[in-house]
Amino acid sequence: MPEGHTIHRLAAEYSTRFGGGRPVRADSPQGKFADGAALIDGQPLTGAQAHGKHLFLGFGPIGWVHVHLGLYGKVAFGTGPAPAPVGQIRLRLAGAAGYAELRGPTACALLTDAEKEAIEARLGPDPLRADADPELAWRRVSASRVSIAALLMDQKVVAGVGNVYRAEVLFRHGIDPYRAGRSLSLAEWSAIWSDLVALMREGVRNNRIDTVRAEHTPEAMGRPPRVDDHGGEVYVYRRAGMPCLVCATEVATATLAARNLFWCPSCQAC
DNA sequence: AGCTCATGGCGAG
DNA sequence: TCGCCCTGAGCTG
Numbered sequence: 001m002p003e004g005h006t007i008h009r010l011a012a013e014y015s016t017r018f019g020g021g022r023p024v025r026a027d028s029p030q031g032k033f034a035d036g037a038a039l040i041d042g043q044p045l046t047g048a049q050a051h052g053k054h055l056f057l058g059f060g061p062i063g064w065v066h067v068h069l070g071l072y073g074k075v076a077f078g079t080g081p082a083p084a085p086v087g088q089i090r091l092r093l094a095g096a097a098g099y100a101e102l103r104g105p106t107a108c109a110l111l112t113d114a115e116k117e118a119i120e121a122r123l124g125p126d127p128l129r130a131d132a133d134p135e136l137a138w139r140r141v142s143a144s145r146v147s148i149a150a151l152l153m154d155q156k157v158v159a160g161v162g163n164v165y166r167a168e169v170l171f172r173h174g175i176d177p178y179r180a181g182r183s184l185s186l187a188e189w190s191a192i193w194s195d196l197v198a199l200m201r202e203g204v205r206n207n208r209i210d211t212v213r214a215e216h217t218p219e220a221m222g223r224p225p226r227v228d229d230h231g232g233e234v235y236v237y238r239r240a241g242m243p244c245l246v247c248a249t250e251v252a253t254a255t256l257a258a259r260n261l262f263w264c265p266s267c268q269a270c
Numbered sequence: 271a272g273c274t275c276a277t278g279g280c281g282a283g
Numbered sequence: 284t285c286g287c288c289c290t291g292a293g294c295t296g
Contacts, residue, residue: 002277002278003277003278006277053277053278053279068278068279069278070278070279070288070289070290071276071277071278071279071288071289071290072276072278072288072289072290072291073278073289073290074290074291087290088289088290103289103290103291104288104289104290104291105289106278106279106280106288106289107279153278155278155279162277162278163276163277163278164277165277166277209277237277238276238277257284258284258285259277259278260276271295271296272294272295272296273293273294273295273296274292274293274294274295275291275292275293275294276290276291276292276293278288279287279288280286280287280288281285281286281287282284282285282286282287283284283285
């Protein structure tokens with residue numbers, strides 16, 4: 001589900017299916033985006049971009065459909081003609097290569113170029129984008145008294161990181177989530193950033209979040225195989241009370257800025 | 271059938 | 284910091 005890697009996959013998929021320059025049919029069976037859908041109906045998709053957790057579908061001079069999935073939103077693709085709508089479909093696109101059904105997004109709105117740029121201007125560098133400048137993130141991190149756990153979730157600092165990547169990247173670098181951003185060294189930050197780039201790229205490839213190194217897999221550690229309930233293999237995310245895969249200390253959990261934080265108090269003691 | 275929780279984020283106070 | 288948006292999965296009963 002929706003951290004940055006999901007949105008980048010969606011952008012690629014929309015491009016592949018609808019980017020051929022042919023007109024696309026658009027409607028909003030749910031009705032909440034009826035006006036916008038009517039405006040793009042019959043237009044070609046001219047581009048699809050992801051920036052952090054924001055998806056932008058370009059329709060030439062008409063503008064951009066801005067989609068933010070939030071916590072619940074999802075997109076289902078299919079081949080062939082679109083079936084009769086089932087449930088609440090905010091935006092449905094259909095073309096020769098199939099259809100796409102968008103449900104439950106926090107945002108689905110038609111924007112001008114300027115409005116799109118204003119949204120992107122508020123976002124920090126996205127580890128999945130070639131134009132990302134990690135120096136911008138370091139400036140914010142190194143100047144902040146806020147915890148690194150909160151900073152990683154702040155889309156103005158880094159765009160696209162969510163609760164899973166946040167928890168996992170801090171574990172992988174042995175960093176106490178409550179440390180202030182400005183207590184991090186540049187070396188620590190650089191290692192976190194490059195790890196995010198690698199982990200999130202792999203997430204795009206595999207359509208799931210895997211963060212456990214080969215030497216810590218259950219097989220390598222001589223333990224029975226294990227399946228995490230969210231579809232990926234992780235060290236601490238949603239493993240509260242379970243033994244740390246590295247040191248067997250119980251994984252801790254706490255609420256930070258209204259989100260669940262998970263970490264190993266032993267491996268992440270400094 | 272009804273509850274709770276979730277990989278997000280906004281605005282009110 | 285809280286409530287809300289709004290959907291689905293996984294419980295409980």
